[in-house]
Amino acid sequence: MQLIGQNSNTVYPTNLKIWHGLNFELLDLDFSPKFDPRKTINRAYNLWRYREAIPIDNEAEIVSFEEGFTPLLPITFKDGKSALIKQEYVFPSGSYKDRGASILITQAKHLGIKHLVQDSSGNAGASIATYARKANIACDIYVPADTSAAKITQIAAMGATIIKVQGNRKQTALQAFEAAKVSYYASHCFNPYFFHGTKTIAYEICEQLDWKAPDSIVLPAGNGTLILGAHIGFLELYNLGIIAKIPKIIAIQSVHCCPIFNWMNIPQFNINHYEAAETIAEGIAIPNPVRAIEMVEAVKQTQGTVLLVTDDEIKNTWKEMAQAGFFIEPTSAACIAGLNQYLNGLTKAEICVSLFSGSGLKSIEKISKLL
Ligand SMILES: *Cc1c(COP(=O)(O)O)cnc(C)c1O
Numbered sequence: 198m199q200l201i202g203q204n205s206n207t208v209y210p211t212n213l214k215i216w217h218g219l220n221f222e223l224l225d226l227d228f229s230p231k232f233d234p235r236k237t238i239n240r241a242y243n244l245w246r247y248r249e250a251i252p253i254d255n256e257a258e259i260v261s262f263e264e265g266f267t268p269l270l271p272i273t274f275k276d277g278k279s280a281l282i283k284q285e286y287v288f289p290s291g292s293y294k295d296r297g298a299s300i301l302i303t304q305a306k307h308l309g310i311k312h313l314v315q316d317s318s319g320n321a322g323a324s325i326a327t328y329a330r331k332a333n334i335a336c337d338i339y340v341p342a343d344t345s346a347a348k349i350t351q352i353a354a355m356g357a358t359i360i361k362v363q364g365n366r367k368q369t370a371l372q373a374f375e376a377a378k379v380s381y382y383a384s385h386c387f388n389p390y391f392f393h394g395t396k397t398i399a400y401e402i403c404e405q406l407d408w409k410a411p412d413s414i415v416l417p418a419g420n421g422t423l424i425l426g427a428h429i430g431f432l433e434l435y436n437l438g439i440i441a442k443i444p445k446i447i448a449i450q451s452v453h454c455c456p457i458f459n460w461m462n463i464p465q466f467n468i469n470h471y472e473a474a475e476t477i478a479e480g481i482a483i484p485n486p487v488r489a490i491e492m493v494e495a496v497k498q499t500q501g502t503v504l505l506v507t508d509d510e511i512k513n514t515w516k517e518m519a520q521a522g523f524f525i526e527p528t529s530a531a532c533i534a535g536l537n538q539y540l541n542g543l544t545k546a547e548i549c550v551s552l553f554s555g556s557g558l559k560s561i562e563k564i565s566k567l568l
Contacts, residue, residue: 198211198226198252199227200213200215200225200226200389201224201225201226202218202222202224203218203222203223203225204218204219204220204222205218205220205222207219209224211252211304212308213308214309214310216377216381216382216383216384216387216388217382217387223487224387224389225389226389226390229433229436230249230252230433230437231249231437232247232249232250232433232434232439234408234439236248242265243263243264243265243266244264244397244400244401245259245261245299246266247397247400250396250430251300251393252300252390253303253304259299259303260302260303260306261299261303262289262295262331264288264289264295264296264299265295265296267283267284267285267287267288267293267401268284268287269284269401269402269405269406269550270282270284272521272523274517274537274540278540278541279540280415280549280550280551281411281551282533282553283398283401283402283551283552283553285398285552285553285554285555286526286529286553286554286555286556286557288324289327290323290327290351291320291323291351291555291556291558292320292555293398293423293552293554294320294321294323294324294325295324295328296394296397297321297324297385297390297391297394297395297422297426298321298324298327298328298383298391298394299328299394300390300391300393300394301325301328301383301388302325302328302329302331302332302334302383303332304390305329305332305334305381305383306334308381311334311335312334312335312336312337312381313325313334313335313337313380313383314336314337314338314339314373314376314377314380314381314382315336315337315338315339315373315382315383315384316338316369316372316374316384317338317339317340317385318341318344318348318369318480318482319340319345319348319479319480319559320348320480320555320559321385321422322338322340322348322352322357323351323352323355323559325338325357325383325385326338326351326352326355326357327355329357329383330356330357335358336357337357337358337359337360337376337380338358339360339372339373340352340359340361340362340369341361341362341365341366341368341369342361342362342363342364344361345561345562345563346562347558347561347562351559360372360376366482366483366484367485385420386420386421386486386487386488391422392425392429393426394426395425395426396426396427396429396430397426397430398423398430399426399427399428399430399433399434402550403431403439406548408440410440410441410442411547411548411549412444412549413444413447413501413548413549414445414447414549414550414551415532415535415539415549415551416447416449416552417449417478417481417528417535418448418450418481418492418503419481419483419486420483420486420487420488421488421489421491421492424492424495424496425488425491425492425495428446428495428499431443443499444550445499445500446496446499446501447501447502447503447504447536447539448496448502448503449481449503449504449505449506449531449532449535449536450481450503450504450506451476451478451481451482451508451531452476452505452507453473453474454473454474454476454481454484455473455505456468456471456483456486456489457486457489457493457496458503459471460489460493461497461503462503468485468489471484472484476508476511477511477527477531478508478527478531479527479528479560479563480529480554481528481531504538504539505535506538510534510537511530511531512530512567514530515530515564515567519557525554525555525557526554526555526556526557526560527560527563527564527567528560529552529553529555532551532554533553536549536551
């Protein structure tokens with residue numbers, strides 16, 4: 198197992214305290230797990246049951262709340278269409294980001310990191326702060342000044358230092374990036390360990406379907422932690438011969454912020470100059486995701502597509518889910534609105550999986566305006 202720079206192909210050992218390669222190039226983890234489903238039989242139902250597939254050697258160092266193995270529930274829309282939904286809003290910090298945080302913070306602890314930085318529109322920061330607390334690592338979380346009060350309170354409660362940046366999500370990331378040069382960047386976008394946590398969603402879905410892959414998976418497309426994580430997970434299971442196909446990845450973006458859609462559909466599109474408008478789906482309002490090209494590749498390679506949703510579709514879907522007893526974030530409702538669109542376009546039945554990515558308790562102010 199080793200780290201590899203995306204542009205230069207430079208190889209680095211995993212025991213270095215690094216989160217980027219030469220000239221700040223992105224790093225990937227070169228890791229081919231030897232995983233056998235039979236090994237999970239007597240293990241607890243959390244994401245660490247896929248031990249051999251997680252790039253962490255020392256069992257004693259694991260930082261975990263026994264998170265994961267979230268329920269896979271069927272839901273039926275008002276018009277009768279249905280799909281299977283992973284209940285990812287039941288994680289300890291209230292979003293699926295805990296999958297990545299558990300593995301990333303375990304690795305940080307292993308490296309002897311004492312201080313780290315992270316930037317976030319909320320959920321990734323809350324998740325990293327929670328796991329850093331458990332591992333006793335000091336952390337600074339950079340957030341845009343207009344981040345929801347609930348998320349800021351949650352981060353503060355975990356003892357992290359909050360740096361409010363006067364500016365948008367991009368300016369926040371730049372400031373954290375600067376700070377990270379003299380610390381360790383627990384970034385859910387840069388740090389490859391995060392994706393080897395989010396990939397466990399693919400393992401769980403396949404196990405819950407009796408070690409079969411679904412036909413399609415509908416995922417939000419912000420920074421791509423789910424899209425890229427799920428893609429890694431399904432590819433590993435496919436390469437191990439455990440599943441016979443890779444599901445189509447259907448990526449959902451807001452019409453107000455759709456860099457991946459534009460990249461795939463507009464030949465002259467330049468993502469570096471792209472600016473987004475406001476949307477109620479704050480968690481996927483990422484105009485320049487650093488791993489955009491990988492996201493485009495994951496969608497293309499799986500014969501998937503990108504669908505766009507409006508704020509009205511998001512609001513209506515949020516209401517429909519609340520009426521069914523699911524209290525989710527507006528960002529989560531964006532993905533479900535996209536799922537609804539996708540199901541509408543199907544000509545024959547499929548096993549389709551999507552998720553509730555975050556809890557409504559995170560966005561009380563926004564939700565009270567919806568009621
Ligand atoms: C982070 C987040 C997303 C966006 O996911 P990416 O993996 O960054 O594309 C969607 N929903 C919620 C609730 C999130 O916290």
